[in-house]
Structures are given as structure tokens and as C-alpha cells.
Amino acid sequence: MAETDFARAEKLTTRRARMATVLGIVFVATQTASLETDAALSRPELIGAAAWVVWTMAFIMLLATGGGLIRSAQVRALMNDETTRANRLHAIAAGFWIALATALVAYIATFYEPIDARQAARVIITTALGGAMIRFGALERKSLAG
Template sequence: MASHADLADRIAWGRARAATVMALVFVAAQIGSFPDDLPLNRPQTLHLAAWIVWAAALLLFLSVGGGLWRGRRMRALLNDETTIDHRRRAMALGFWGTIATAALVYGLSFYEPITAREGARLIITFGIALALLRFGTLERKALKNG
């Protein structure tokens, strides 16, 4: 039977890979959904609702790092000081990415009509994706060196 440390290491590697893949899939899924036409019909409403749930799930993943259904000991192994620092740094990059995307959307709105819903989706999508990519990169680098 594998020790708790070995299991935590395997879970941490999976989490690092998953963060990167989830970020790429999240952005790729949004590419096909622009522009946003009004009025909303049923498929569009379901798509937007799914995006909201997906964004919330990714934010939950970022904020707790997974392992909610693991025991206290496993969560402690998975969320050590290094991972907490990686999460903090990833969230900081996500914040600055959100600000940069908002500025880009604002600037683009002078040349291309962008609805508030489209702008919000772009800002949220890129902010979350940047944070996930950064978290995955930092975790993989630390796991390689550790």
C-alpha cells in the first residue's frame, strides 16, 4: 500500500496537470461562443449557465486546490506552504491579467462594439485561465525539483 506522501505526490502531479489542461480547455471552449447574440434563446442560456458553473468550479479549484473530499491529513500534505504560495502567486497573476484584459476590452470597445456580457466573459475567462496556468506551472516546477 502506498504511503500518504506517495499518494499526495501523485495527486499533486495530477492537480498540476489538470490546472493547465483546464485553463486551455476553458479558453478554447469560449472561442467558439463569441459574438453573443441577443435575445437569448434556450441553447444560449444553457451555454451561458454552463460557463458560469464552470467558472465557479475553476475558482473553487483555485481557491482550495482540490482535495475537499480527502481527509485532513491528506489535505495538509496537498496544501503545504509551497502550494499555498503558488496559489497566492497564481491568484495575483490572475488579478493582473483581469485588469489587463479589462483595459484591452475597454480599448477595443472604441473600434468594435462589445457588449457588457461579452466583455465580462472575456475578462473572467482570461483572469481564471491565467491563474490556472500559473498555478499549474509553479506546481509542476516545484514537483520536478522536489
């Protein structure tokens, strides 16, 4: 592996750590701001729903693979070392627990206010993925710092 692969992997790993946290926060914030607009699927809402699906799939792919799929095999191997794989597993576990807690809150909330299944699924998936992304970014930054 060339020295440039090491430098490229280090740069991409640092960027991924920062972006995972920022994107997780932005994802949850934007979805929270748009919760009320999901009732009817007019053209703008349909575009928003499609965008949510695309972002959701992108986050799932990042958490499942560690990203860097368009990079060379050497750079991907350097980016997804043992520490990163452990960080991803811890982040996915955090997302799982967040999903369970959010689902429980949604269930309890239905005793007071009806919740559409699509809304509940969107809230559960958004909080779980957003939380997992934030956790992954935090763990990666901690690993890179020390």
C-alpha cells in the same frame, strides 16, 4: 498519517498540476470559440452560459482552496503545503494582472466596436481564470520537478 496518505497526496498533487494547465487552456479555447453565440439566450446558449458559470465557480474554488475538498484532512494538508499555497497566491496575482490588462483592452476596443457588458465580463473572467489556472499548473509542475 499513514504512508498511503503521502502516496495519495503525491499522486493527486501531480494530477492537479497537469489538469490545472490543461483545463485552463481548454477553458480559454472553448470560450474563445463560443464568443459570437452569446448575443441571444436561446436554450443552447442558456445551457452554455450555465456551464460557464459552473466551470468558473469550480476554478475559483480550486484556486481559493487548492482542491481536494472531498479528501481527508490529512491528504488535504499534504496537498496544500507551503509551496502550493505560494503557487496559488502567485497564480491568483497573475490572474489579477491578466484581468486588468483584458479590461483595458476591452475598454479601448469600445472606441471601435460596441461591446456588451456581459461579453466583456465573460472575456475578462475567462482570461483571468484561465491564465491563473495555467500559471498555477506551471508553478506546481516546476515545484514537483525540482
